[in-house]
Amino acid sequence: MTVPPSILQIRGLHKSFGSIEILHGVDLSVKEQELIFLIGPSGSGKSTLLRCCNRLEEPSSGSIIVDGIDLMARNTDINAVRQLIGMVFQSFNLYPHMTALSNVTLALRKVLRKPRKEAEEIGHRALARVNLAEKAGAYPNELSGGQQQRVAIARALALEPKVMLFDEPTSALDPELVGEILETMRELKESGMTMLVVSHEMRFARDAADRVIFMDHGVIVEEGPPEKIFTSPTEARTRSFIEKLTR
Amino acid sequence: MDGWSRFTDTFFKPELIERYLPSIASGLVVTVEIALAVIVTGLTLGLLLAVVRTFRVSVLSFVIVIVVDAFRALPPLVLVLIVFFGLPNVGINVPSFAVLWIVLSFVLAAFAEEIFWAGILSVPKGQWEAARSTGLGFLGTLTHVILPQAIRLTVPPITNRALAITKNTALGTVIGVPEILNQASTGQSFAGNATPMMMGAIAYVLLFIPVVILGRWIETRFAWGRA
Ligand SMILES: Nc1ncnc2c1ncn2[C@@H]1O[C@H](COP(=O)(O)OP(=O)(O)OP(=O)(O)O)[C@@H](O)[C@H]1O
Numbered sequence: 001m002t003v004p005p006s007i008l009q010i011r012g013l014h015k016s017f018g019s020i021e022i023l024h025g026v027d028l029s030v031k032e033q034e035l036i037f038l039i040g041p042s043g044s045g046k047s048t049l050l051r052c053c054n055r056l057e058e059p060s061s062g063s064i065i066v067d068g069i070d071l072m073a074r075n076t077d078i079n080a081v082r083q084l085i086g087m088v089f090q091s092f093n094l095y096p097h098m099t100a101l102s103n104v105t106l107a108l109r110k111v112l113r114k115p116r117k118e119a120e121e122i123g124h125r126a127l128a129r130v131n132l133a134e135k136a137g138a139y140p141n142e143l144s145g146g147q148q149q150r151v152a153i154a155r156a157l158a159l160e161p162k163v164m165l166f167d168e169p170t171s172a173l174d175p176e177l178v179g180e181i182l183e184t185m186r187e188l189k190e191s192g193m194t195m196l197v198v199s200h201e202m203r204f205a206r207d208a209a210d211r212v213i214f215m216d217h218g219v220i221v222e223e224g225p226p227e228k229i230f231t232s233p234t235e236a237r238t239r240s241f242i243e244k245l246t247r
Numbered sequence: 248m249d250g251w252s253r254f255t256d257t258f259f260k261p262e263l264i265e266r267y268l269p270s271i272a273s274g275l276v277v278t279v280e281i282a283l284a285v286i287v288t289g290l291t292l293g294l295l296l297a298v299v300r301t302f303r304v305s306v307l308s309f310v311i312v313i314v315v316d317a318f319r320a321l322p323p324l325v326l327v328l329i330v331f332f333g334l335p336n337v338g339i340n341v342p343s344f345a346v347l348w349i350v351l352s353f354v355l356a357a358f359a360e361e362i363f364w365a366g367i368l369s370v371p372k373g374q375w376e377a378a379r380s381t382g383l384g385f386l387g388t389l390t391h392v393i394l395p396q397a398i399r400l401t402v403p404p405i406t407n408r409a410l411a412i413t414k415n416t417a418l419g420t421v422i423g424v425p426e427i428l429n430q431a432s433t434g435q436s437f438a439g440n441a442t443p444m445m446m447g448a449i450a451y452v453l454l455f456i457p458v459v460i461l462g463r464w465i466e467t468r469f470a471w472g473r474a
């Protein structure tokens with residue numbers, strides 16, 4: 001039997017802002033094609049953990065290994081590694097002065113130095129994957145929130161990342177638009193993408209997540225399959241959080 | 248003589264218009280040349296200084312802030328006089344045209360730097376993060392993502408500054424640059440009549456119409472989307 005290799009391995013991750021430590025030694029290993037849900041109270045450090053994974057935040061100590069590359073090593077070209085790690089933000093963060101297609105192709109052209117034609121072909125394919133092929137020429141302010149978030153997903157996908165990080169991808173959306181993002185994420189999962197998702201969409205977590213991790217006060221309190229975490233958590237802190245979520 | 252013809256004789260005397268048209272026109276050309284030179288160098292320098300500030304090297308930023316504040320605080324006339332009468336004393340002779348060009352460029356750069364810097368700061372942090380997360384470097388993010396948004400926000404105040412600095416070309420009069428005001432006031436004292444000065448005023452208006460139109464055009468050019 002072969003154990004699927006870890007795409008993302010975090011060991012002993014500490015992060016302080018000034019003198020306040022936010023992450024107190026987090027260990028987490030994400031296997032290939034796994035979908036992990038990260039839940040926890042506001043301020044528990046979920047976003048900080050995610051942002052350390054591509055060094056948008058500089059970890060204070062610990063190691064992060066993505067697809068065999070040590071992110072913290074001195075000779076690591078962080079811009080090269082970031083292409084392996086797609087990130088999707090709560091507030092979409094599309095470039096407002098560019099069309100959907102240009103949003104998707106910017107890094108292909110300026111980082112990977114692909115010729116315009118090739119970049120646009122890849123861009124069109126990425127937009128098609130999120131069912132927005134016909135919106136290639138639209139500017140962000142001409143798109144609904146759900147469509148903007150799907151363009152943002154396509155922007156990350158176009159670089160063929162090994163793992164995708166989602167930080168509350170649906171919480172800025174009107175309720176009726178949440179479904180289309182979850183549907184896109186489900187399709188990504190089916191296509192074999194490895195995903196680490198901060199979200200409180202419990203129903204989606206139940207059907208799609210392989211593992212749910214509960215964080216509180218900068219540590220992982222408990223982890224397990226969604227059924228176990230949502231219905232019979234071991235830890236009291238997890239239980240009270242789940243109760244608040246479902247109430 | 249009735250009031251009306253006294254008025255036209257003072258401000259719009261036909262033979263004076265004819266006599267001074269060539270010199271006012273050449274003044275207009277000189278003003279346009281200085282203004283264009285100042286706008287190009289001043290805005291470039293201002294943008295460059297704002298970009299240097301994004302590196303957040305505290306010593307550099309401190310120096311920039313001090314120099315910029317000095318140039319914004321001092322009346323441009325004082326700077327023109329200091330440079331024009333001061334430099335020859337240390338053995339450097341700069342033609343008056345160049346003095347005006349350099350001084351006004353620095354003044355415009357100082358105002359433009361503040362405006363561009365405010366524009367850069369007003370671009371949401373998420374734009375930096377999104378671009379950096381795709382592997383784009385600091386300078387790539389600045390050029391392709393941040394500056395296009397920052398500059399678009401600054402078009403109206405920058406246009407105003409460009410207009411203001413163009414008016415300041417009139418300071419060239421005191422150091423003998425043959426621009427509009429210089430030609431007009433020379434004409435006025437020779438003729439003992441306000442007609443040349445009126446022609447100068449009209450020349451300024453003619454000059455500003457295209458600048459205003461250009462500003463509006465840039466504003467629409469930099470707009471994106473239809474919303
Ligand atoms: N740049 C920063 N400087 C200082 N403190 C920060 C910074 N970013 C986050 N923090 C603090 O770190 C803690 C964890 O924040 P984080 O955003 O990771 O929490 P979270 O679990 O994502 O919360 P939420 O569910 O509200 O998004 C919070 O107390 C926050 O105030």
Ligand SMILES: [Mg+2]
Nearest residue numbers: 046047048167
């Ligand atoms: Mg968060």
